[in-house]
Amino acid sequence: MKTCHSPVTLLSPNPQKRIALLGQPNTGKSTFFNRITNSNTYVGNWPGITVDILQGEITLNGEKVEVVDLPGIYDLHGFSEDERIVKRFLSQFPLDLLVVILNASQIDRMVRLALEIKALGIPAVVILNMADEARRLGITIKRERLEQLLDCPVYLISAKYGRGFNQAVEGIAEYLAQQKESFLVGDIDAFFDENPLLEEKVQAILRETVIMPSEEIKTLTDVLDGIFLHPLWGIPLFFLSMLAIFFLIWQVGLPSQDVMDAITTSISNHIIQPILSPFPSILQSFFLDGVWLGVTTVASFVPLIVLFFFVMAAIEDSGYLARIAYLMDAFMAHLGLDGRAFVLQMMGFGCNVPALMGTRIIRSQPMRWLSLLIIPFSLCSARLAVFVFIIAAIFPQNLGPIILFSLYLLSFIASFLVAFIISKIPDFKSNEPFVIELPPYRLPTFKHVFLRGWGEVKEFLRRASNFIIVGCVAIWFLTSFPPGATGLDTWGGQIGIFLQPIMQPIGLDPYLTLSLIFGFIAKEVVVGSFATIYGLNGAALTQQIAFSITPAQAIGFCVFCLLYTPCLSTTATIKSESKSTLFTIFSLLFSLVYAWFMAFIFYHFSLLFFH
Numbered sequence: 074m075k076t077c078h079s080p081v082t083l084l085s086p087n088p089q090k091r092i093a094l095l096g097q098p099n100t101g102k103s104t105f106f107n108r109i110t111n112s113n114t115y116v117g118n119w120p121g122i123t124v125d126i127l128q129g130e131i132t133l134n135g136e137k138v139e140v141v142d143l144p145g146i147y148d149l150h151g152f153s154e155d156e157r158i159v160k161r162f163l164s165q166f167p168l169d170l171l172v173v174i175l176n177a178s179q180i181d182r183m184v185r186l187a188l189e190i191k192a193l194g195i196p197a198v199v200i201l202n203m204a205d206e207a208r209r210l211g212i213t214i215k216r217e218r219l220e221q222l223l224d225c226p227v228y229l230i231s232a233k234y235g236r237g238f239n240q241a242v243e244g245i246a247e248y249l250a251q252q253k254e255s256f257l258v259g260d261i262d263a264f265f266d267e268n269p270l271l272e273e274k275v276q277a278i279l280r281e282t283v284i285m286p287s288e289e290i291k292t293l294t295d296v297l298d299g300i301f302l303h304p305l306w307g308i309p310l311f312f313l314s315m316l317a318i319f320f321l322i323w324q325v326g327l328p329s330q331d332v333m334d335a336i337t338t339s340i341s342n343h344i345i346q347p348i349l350s351p352f353p354s355i356l357q358s359f360f361l362d363g364v365w366l367g368v369t370t371v372a373s374f375v376p377l378i379v380l381f382f383f384v385m386a387a388i389e390d391s392g393y394l395a396r397i398a399y400l401m402d403a404f405m406a407h408l409g410l411d412g413r414a415f416v417l418q419m420m421g422f423g424c425n426v427p428a429l430m431g432t433r434i435i436r437s438q439p440m441r442w443l444s445l446l447i448i449p450f451s452l453c454s455a456r457l458a459v460f461v462f463i464i465a466a467i468f469p470q471n472l473g474p475i476i477l478f479s480l481y482l483l484s485f486i487a488s489f490l491v492a493f494i495i496s497k498i499p500d501f502k503s504n505e506p507f508v509i510e511l512p513p514y515r516l517p518t519f520k521h522v523f524l525r526g527w528g529e530v531k532e533f534l535r536r537a538s539n540f541i542i543v544g545c546v547a548i549w550f551l552t553s554f555p556p557g558a559t560g561l562d563t564w565g566g567q568i569g570i571f572l573q574p575i576m577q578p579i580g581l582d583p584y585l586t587l588s589l590i591f592g593f594i595a596k597e598v599v600v601g602s603f604a605t606i607y608g609l610n611g612a613a614l615t616q617q618i619a620f621s622i623t624p625a626q627a628i629g630f631c632v633f634c635l636l637y638t639p640c641l642s643t644t645a646t647i648k649s650e651s652k653s654t655l656f657t658i659f660s661l662l663f664s665l666v667y668a669w670f671m672a673f674i675f676y677h678f679s680l681l682f683f684h
């Protein structure tokens with residue numbers, strides 16, 4: 074997954090040929106896309122994972138062919154933003170072939186789309202994906218008969234495991250070879266026209282081509298749903314599993330950080346320092362304290378964050394997320410939102426950017442604005458690094474996971490409080506009906522989970538090479554000048570002191586304030602800045618932090634850091650998704666003020682317990 078994907082806007086102007094993958098959400102379009110283009114885009118067992126147009130290039134019959142993965146479209150009236158993107162694409166870009174991807178295990182509901190497309194005379198190939206699941210459910214499909222009735226090639230495949238995939242690609246290549254002219258799909262509204270004649274035709278096709286099992290097979294999904302969707306313990310079970318996950322991340326993640334620290338310290342002692350020794354001390358300090366210490370301290374959290382993403386990928390791909398949406402829906406309705414908003418909030422745990430983009434599946438405009446406003450309060454993996462760092466330094470080991478879990482709860486509570494207040498404004502009341510389709514539970518594959526973790530490492534390297542270095546160098550600069558100055562006499566110290574009247578009431582000292590200022594670039598910079606400010610790393614840095622910050626200060630700091638102005642990438646996404654500068658400015662200012670008030674309350678409350 075690209076955690077912080079940027080929207081693809083520039084499609085190559087004149088590819089030799091172009092095919093597009095079209096179908097309902099969660100039918101495996103992106104899985105097929107990944108297999109055919111050999112790439113690693115985001116797939117997940119949740120309808121609405123792809124909300125943008127993704128493109129890849131392959132070679133078929135010696136020709137370059139552009140493959141386009143589209144967001145899923147529902148056979149419903151009215152369009153959400155992701156569906157509008159599909160609509161715009163199909164009405165503007167000529168294609169040579171439309172690949173219609175259907176879920177074979179739900180063929181009764183899906184064949185209609187294929188029929189509509191064929192009725193419009195659009196050159197298409199139909200892929201019946203998830204053949205493995207259809208077989209398990211005892212569904213038999215007479216593929217050849219279906220080909221005759223639809224008058225186009227039909228392939229029964231399993232994109233996830235690869236069965237039937239090669240034949241499908243050969244079929245696509247063959248079809249493309251015969252296609253001499255490209256065509257424009259045009260307006261897709263016609264796909265969804267009410268047409269009683271068509272309905273009859275669908276039924277006739279199904280009668281002839283599909284044999285459903287004589288009795289319903291009780292699937293593993295039914296059994297698991299009996300447990301996870303239980304009306305009484307469904308929700309407690311969810312929170313307990315989250316708590317268990319944080320214990321795991323804490324127990325496994327923290328030791329991994331020490332290993333990383335040991336490696337980077339050794340590289341510094343044996344390689345970097347000897348190389349730098351002939352240079353003037355200011356240059357040495359720049360590379361060692363500014364760049365190296367900052368970036369490696371942040372890097373020491375990479376194993377922990379990768380582990381966290383492994384777990385998130387497994388939850389997402391298993392289908393449990395859709396259950397969480399279902400479980401939380403009734404509660405979310407009180408907040409003017411629905412189950413999807415809860416899931417988006419959870420997706421924000423990885424990175425807020427894709428979660429913000431995920432709001433495109435919401436049709437109701439007020440609900441979408443509200444979601445855009447509260448998703449940045451979701452505790453993303455960069456903030457996770459900051460909190461683990463502070464909590465591990467200040468609080469006893471056994472309390473660590475519980476405090477971390479409380480911060481996740483606070484992230485939800487802070488979001489929902491805002492939603493609750495805003496939903497009382499009459500105009501913000503949404504009445505969009507919410508129908509969640511519960512996909513079957515699917516076993517996450519090792520490959521998928523691994524690629525997701527690897528994607529995170531690459532994403533970190535990308536961020537480290539620009540945002541994180543820039544932030545750390547800026548802090549080094551401010552805390553090293555004017556020449557000869559130290560501590561609070563430096564420019565950075567002066568900025569911190571200047572802001573003291575505002576920040577002291579929430580427990581922050583000038584150094585903490587300074588680190589937060591640069592957290593605006595990327596939240597990881599907050600961790601890097603501690604290393605840069607104190608010129609230490611590893612255990613020495615942890616000790617220094619424990620010495621300079623009280624528990625109450627730590628709590629005020631964490632609460633402020635959780636809620637205040639999000640990072641640059643998130644801000645840019647708020648702007649691009651809301652398409653409103655005013656809303657973006659409001660959202661930034663609002664989070665700043667909100668963070669201050671929450672931090673104030675938590676800091677003073679903590680003072681009652683800690684000195």
Ligand SMILES: Nc1nc2c(ncn2[C@@H]2O[C@H](COP(=O)(O)OP(=O)(O)OP(=O)(O)O)[C@@H](O)[C@H]2O)c(=O)[nH]1
Pocket residue numbers: 097098099100101102103104105115116117118119120121122123124143144145146202203204205206230231232233234390391515
């Ligand atoms: N059992 C099985 N699962 C599959 C198959 N193909 C895809 N999946 C799973 O189905 C889920 C949805 O896959 P995606 O590729 O994200 O579906 P999509 O059509 O791109 O979904 P949207 O982007 O939301 O429209 C994922 O959990 C996949 O692992 C298959 O052939 N068999």
Ligand SMILES: [Mg+2]
Pocket residue numbers: 102103104115116122123143144145
């Ligand atoms: Mg997709």
